[in-house]
Amino acid sequence: MKILAIDLGKFKSVACRYITETGKSDFLIVQTHVFSFEQLLSKESPDLVVIETCSIAGWVHDLCCHHGVRCDVANPSNEAWKFKNIKRKTDRDDALKLAQLAALEQLPTVYVPTPEIRQRRALLKYRQSLITRWIAIQNHLRALFQQQGVLLDRGHRAWTETGLLAIEQHVKPLEQCGPDELWCGEVALELQAFKSICQQLQQVERKLDVFAKTDAKVKLLRTIPGVGRCTAEVVVAYLDDPQRFTNGRQVSAYAGLVPKQFQSGETDRRGRITRRGPSLLRKMLVEAGWILLRHNLWAQRLVKRLSRGQKTRRKQAIVALARKLLVRCWAMLRDGTPWCDFLPLPATT
Incomplete structure (x- = not known):
C-alpha cells in the first residue's frame, strides 16, 4: 500500500x-x-x-x-x-x-463536511467577525465621547437614527481638525466604518435568511421556545449529519462542553470544560441558554435544579443547559421530531 x-x-x-x-x-x-x-x-x-x-x-x-x-x-x-x-x-x-x-491505523481523523456546508460555516464566522468589529467600534465611540465629557444615550438608543444624528453633530473631517479637536476627526472615521459594517451585516443577514427559510432543519430547531434563527442555523451547520454521532456524549465532546478529567489511581478530578471544537457553536449555545430562561419552562426548571438557588452557581448551570440543549437539538435533527417540553406527569392519588 x-x-x-x-x-x-x-x-x-x-x-x-x-x-x-x-x-x-x-x-x-x-x-x-x-x-x-x-x-x-x-x-x-x-x-x-x-x-x-x-x-x-x-x-x-x-x-x-x-x-x-x-x-x-x-x-x-x-x-x-x-x-x-x-x-x-x-x-x-x-x-x-x-x-x-x-x-498503523492509529491516525486520529476528523469529519470533513461538504463544500457547501464549509461555505455556510465560513459565512457564519464572517457574520460573527462583523458583529465583533461592530461592537468594538461602538465601544470606541463611547470612549471618545466620555473622554470629552459628552455622554451618549444608554444602550441601543445610541445607535438608532436619533442617536447617530447626535453623534454626527461632532463629526469633522480629520484634515480640517485643529490640534484641540482631533477627536472629531477620529469620530468621523469610526462612524464611517460603523455604517459600512452595518451595510455588510445587512447583506450577510439577508443571504442567511434566504438559506434559513428553505432549510427544514433550521425550521425544526426553531420550534424550541427561545431558539431563534441565528442559533438554529449555527447548530445545523456544525452538526451537519447527525448520524455521524453515536450518542449525546460524543455531541457534547465535539462542542467542547464536557469537563476536563484527570484520573490516576484513586484520584478522579474533573475541571472546567475542554473548549475543544467550534467556538462559535459554544458561544451561540450559551447565549441561547440565557434567552431560554425567559421563554422555556424546561430550561427554567433545569437551571433552578442545577444552581440550587445559588447565584454563584448560575453560570455553571447555564453551561450545563447549553450542553443539554445541544444534545436535544441533535436528537431532534436525528429523529426529525419537533420540540417537546417533557413536562412531568401529574401525581396520582
Whole structure:
C-alpha cells in the first residue's frame, strides 16, 4: 500500500511517500497549488493521502476525492499526534509521522463536511467577525465621547437614527481638525466604518435568511421556545449529519462542553470544560441558554435544579443547559421530531 502523507504549508508542502510493506519512505517538496497537487496525484497514484486539518485542507480533500483517491484528514490536537520530549521537529518529521500513524491505523481523523456546508460555516464566522468589529467600534465611540465629557444615550438608543444624528453633530473631517479637536476627526472615521459594517451585516443577514427559510432543519430547531434563527442555523451547520454521532456524549465532546478529567489511581478530578471544537457553536449555545430562561419552562426548571438557588452557581448551570440543549437539538435533527417540553406527569392519588 502506498501512502502519501503531506505536511501542508502556505507556500510549499512536504510530501512523504511511504510503502507499508517495506517501511521505506522518501520525501519531495511540492508547491501548495491546485495544479501542483494534481500533478503529484497523477504521478504518484497513491492508495491513501493523509493531511492535517487546517485552513487549506478542504480543497485538498476535495481534489483527492475528485481524482478518486481516499483522503484522511488528521486531528493534530489529539494526544496521539502531539510531539513530546523531542529534540527536533521538522516538516519531514510531521509528514513521516502522519504516514506511520496511518499505516498503523492509529491516525486520529476528523469529519470533513461538504463544500457547501464549509461555505455556510465560513459565512457564519464572517457574520460573527462583523458583529465583533461592530461592537468594538461602538465601544470606541463611547470612549471618545466620555473622554470629552459628552455622554451618549444608554444602550441601543445610541445607535438608532436619533442617536447617530447626535453623534454626527461632532463629526469633522480629520484634515480640517485643529490640534484641540482631533477627536472629531477620529469620530468621523469610526462612524464611517460603523455604517459600512452595518451595510455588510445587512447583506450577510439577508443571504442567511434566504438559506434559513428553505432549510427544514433550521425550521425544526426553531420550534424550541427561545431558539431563534441565528442559533438554529449555527447548530445545523456544525452538526451537519447527525448520524455521524453515536450518542449525546460524543455531541457534547465535539462542542467542547464536557469537563476536563484527570484520573490516576484513586484520584478522579474533573475541571472546567475542554473548549475543544467550534467556538462559535459554544458561544451561540450559551447565549441561547440565557434567552431560554425567559421563554422555556424546561430550561427554567433545569437551571433552578442545577444552581440550587445559588447565584454563584448560575453560570455553571447555564453551561450545563447549553450542553443539554445541544444534545436535544441533535436528537431532534436525528429523529426529525419537533420540540417537546417533557413536562412531568401529574401525581396520582
